[in-house]
Amino acid sequence: MKKSDIERQLKNDLHQATPTAFDELWAKCENVSTETEKEYVLELETVAAGVENDTHRKGGKRLFNTLIALFLAAALAIVGVWGAAAGWFEKGGSTGKPLGSKGYFLLDINPSIEVDYDENGKVSEVVGLNADGKVLIYGIENTLVGETYETAVDVLFDRCILLGYFSAASETNAVLVSATKQTGGSDETMAENVRKLFSEKFVNKKLYGVALAGKDDPNLADEAAAYGIDAQKYALIQDYLAQVETLGVESGIDEDEYGEISIREIYEEMEELRELKIGDTASDAIEEMLEEMETALGGRIDGGVFEELETLAEALERAKTFDELSTIAEPLLSLLERLEADAQGDDKEIVRATREAVGMLLVGVETDKQKLQKTTEDAYKEREERYKDDFHNESEEPEGGFEAWQDQNKEHFENDWQGKKEDWLNRFDD
């Protein structure tokens, strides 16, 4: 039975089971009062708030961005400068470069931006490639011309914070960077320089974040344009689709989401799937080792220990993330240690070999975890240092020490960029 057969049958079963009769429902609706029932209002609002809070914290930001985008779109249309920017995709991408342009680099955060530079590394043009990109560069697209690319990155990074595209509340801020020479082919030096600048900015601004290497593949330009995105974002989506295919899971990103999904979201999903794959492989391997050990010992050891092992094996079956595996690692290794101490002769050797193999595998998992987290580790340390500095500036040491103080102030730290965003909005209104 194929996966598609199961899905088709399941859809059919669901279709058969779903109620259809609207009239019956309508008869009930006609008989109920549409007056608010006080007692139930509280209950419902609590639930709606609880579930939607997280969504709408992000959604609020999106709403804000959408409102700004709409306003700016109208403003741009009025002053008649819309055409140059909006025609980018229709013209088949980055054509008609300014004279003296040596190449361009693409930045995808969602916003997507193209920055053209000349032989001296000075900016010759800045283009917003999508609605968010146009918002991000509004009012500065001309002032950045003639500035160094370093200045441009600096300004664009700060704007990303002001508009909430980079946030202290997120642990996976991400930007995708690639650079292409005017004559064709990638400009690796420029791409690396820009990525480095972003990485440094993440650290300096105490944000978790990663600057990823993009691929501006001209062969993907047409397909990308059909989705209203640039080639490097499309290439990243293709990488993601290849990853889900390899893992045998279904894509969690639908085609109609390509335009709006941020690099951060794609990156988060790729990292998470990678972690789940490592965790799943590790837990399967450990389970197999334990089974082999049990068979090899052939019931010569106290059954109670195996019951404990069974419980840990069940927990392993469920454990997929690094944290879940870490929780099980310690009791598992100490149980194997006990078992080894009690075993005699060859049995001792069997248990020892299993314990070492499990231990090495868990060390491997830990290494993978560190690799995945390395990108944000420096930023984390910097941010923690800042918290500590603030903590030591307090006149009295709070009860519970730094950890408790950090928890108490977490919301404040996570939201301090909101104030900056509002400042920017006020300036925009002026």
Add this chain to the structure above:
Amino acid sequence: MNFDKLALKIAEHDKRAFELLYEQTRRLVFSVCLGVVKNQGVAEELTQETFVTVWQRSGEFRGNGYKTWILTVAKHKSINALKKNRRETPIDFFENERAGGSYEVDADTGIVLKTALRALDDDERQIVLMRNAGLKAKEIAEMLGIPRGTVSWKYAEALKKLKKLLEG
């Protein structure tokens, strides 16, 4: 389909808009309810109750996310029904049904759906039902409060389990 615009019409008691909403979302609402309570008959009742509440309460809905709001109402009602049923169910029933929850799966439910209801754990079951009722991975992730990657992963795991069970 712009659900948020529909919300405004339903708030003004537009029957046609409500019927349209019902047509567009009944399977989603039913799948959310069924994913929680596992019993077709109970899920049907809860689906109806959800829409009655939506009809009564749409005037209070503000902003965007109307579809999420409706599905949240459905989930909330289903969890409450399950809790209520547990309070009223004798203890020995749980001993037999510990793994399966407190409602029984209907005998006449389709074979794949029945297997999904009986064999999958809570998250897997809800993901499988919501995904096949037409909800995006992103929306499911928001509903269940888990990352989108986990939704994709658990969905694949659940299908593997179903395949094994249906073939075995």
